[in-house]
Amino acid sequence: MGAILQITAAAAAELGRQASVAGTPGLMHLDLQHGHCEKHVIRLQPGHLSGRPVARADGVTLHAPEPQIELLQGLTLDYRSDISGGGFLILSSDQVRCCACGSAFSRH
Template identity: 70%
Template sequence: MPKGHSLLLSAAAAAELGRQAAVAGTPGVMHIDLVEGSCERWVIRIRPGHLAGQPVARADGITLFAPADQGERLAGLQLDYRGDLSGGGFLVRPSAEVRTCACGAAFSPAGSPAEPAGAAGPATK
């Protein structure tokens, strides 16, 4: 992993990534990438296997890979997993550097605007 370009995994996230990788037949290997979101700029997408890119996190026997061009966006993020009887999902934990949506899977850099440019309504006098 490049120094300073790591994604932090909680114990719950590492355990769930390990479980999903084993079920998918790719033990110890998962892939994360970012797609454009609607409530915030980026949404995380996690899939089994090493699809492309570089390792961005390693914990408890699981290595998480990401496209090389997304490493900067993932740097410093904290990935967690929350599950209960009705389901579960991966969440990005908010910090001083990122703002998250209520869904927990979407985030934007803290200094970026909440909506795309031009999305605001007309100015009032």
Template identity: 65%
Template structure:
């Protein structure tokens, strides 16, 4: 993994990532990339497997890969998972200089600001 990149994956997120990867037939491998969001600059998109990119995080038997050109945007973020009886979802926990959207799945860095809805 590249030094200096610090996407953190919580135990709850690692467990759900591992479950999704196993169901998809790619145990231990998930791909994360960023797509434009309507409520903030970026939203996460998770897909099973090693589609392309570099390993950016390892936790509890799962390796998360991301495109090399998005590594700087992922630094300082934590990926969490919350589930309840009505379902669940991955959440972005912001670090210093990062603002998360009310939905929890989107964020903006520094002066990017929020996109108009």
């Protein structure tokens, strides 16, 4: 499997933690919802709900629906936390515009 989506070490650690807590060690699912500030918002859930693997890091496999795979191509998923909480972020590239929230994006 070639990685469609890159996962930072921080994101892999949090994905692994969430999957384990949910009772689905090593399995997470990402899908895109319609956003308000940008076109797409990421939603992450434990388990393998549908689709195919798009990334694997540190023992966690992330799946996504087949129709959304092209939109994920070349993106990087990161996780940031501080004393007020944490969240997953999409790191932008030249072809992607990210919202200030970090979890919403649009392709140019």
